Amino acid sequence: MSVATGPDIVITRQMVRTWAVDAGFGLVDQTKIITAASELARNTVEYGGGGTLQIELLEDGRRRGLRLTFADQGPGIANVEQAMRDGYSTGSGLGLGLSGSRRLMNEFSITSELGRGTRVVATRWKP
């Protein structure tokens, strides 16, 4: 789905909720996944100039998970390590988007290239 405007952040939350419920996540896990998705969607809109979200249901035989992939073709992040730090922000936010959503998910990876864009892959496994 496209994540380009403010209202898309709300739609992202609703879509991710539907997927998290269908995957059988409990209420607390649903809330964590939706909140992480909301933070990452806002980053995509505000810093990435808009992008896309791909949602995948994962099954590896033993467990089930939900993977969110946010990708944009924006300016990219000059220093990913710095951007991952609590409280660091180049915008008007609190700097909790990346660091906070990493804490809410089980697996988190971010790749960014200056001038090319940013890709965040975040997964939460069902306990």
Place this chain on the structure above:
Amino acid sequence: MEHIPILRMGRCLLVTIQVDMHDRLAMTLQDDLTARISDVGAKGVLIDISALEVVDSFIGRMLANIANMSRVLDAETVVVGMQPAVAITLVELGMSLPGVRTALDVEKGMRLLNAAIGDVISGSGHEAAGERASSAE
């Protein structure tokens, strides 16, 4: 333009957030509330978020802003009804809402406001003042 309704009850303002707010709506609420506090000389603000299934850093920051701005305008803010899953998630996200008073439900929130500012609901200043004095002991 879309707005969240703000109800007035005595010297208190009541807000029940019942929709999944997009960011601009949250900012509008913040502006509307500060304007109303100053217009009516409100002494208390109660924000019911029991219908919110998600509070992310943006909404969290809005709640903290409202609490801080109302304090500067001589009004107390209480946020009530936060769902447990939301509280767990907010803290893990890194937001513990410092400076924001909270209560479990509207009734407890009103009691907290009443104790903090006196005669909000009853409108009878003497009784409320007496109550406050006795509860302080």
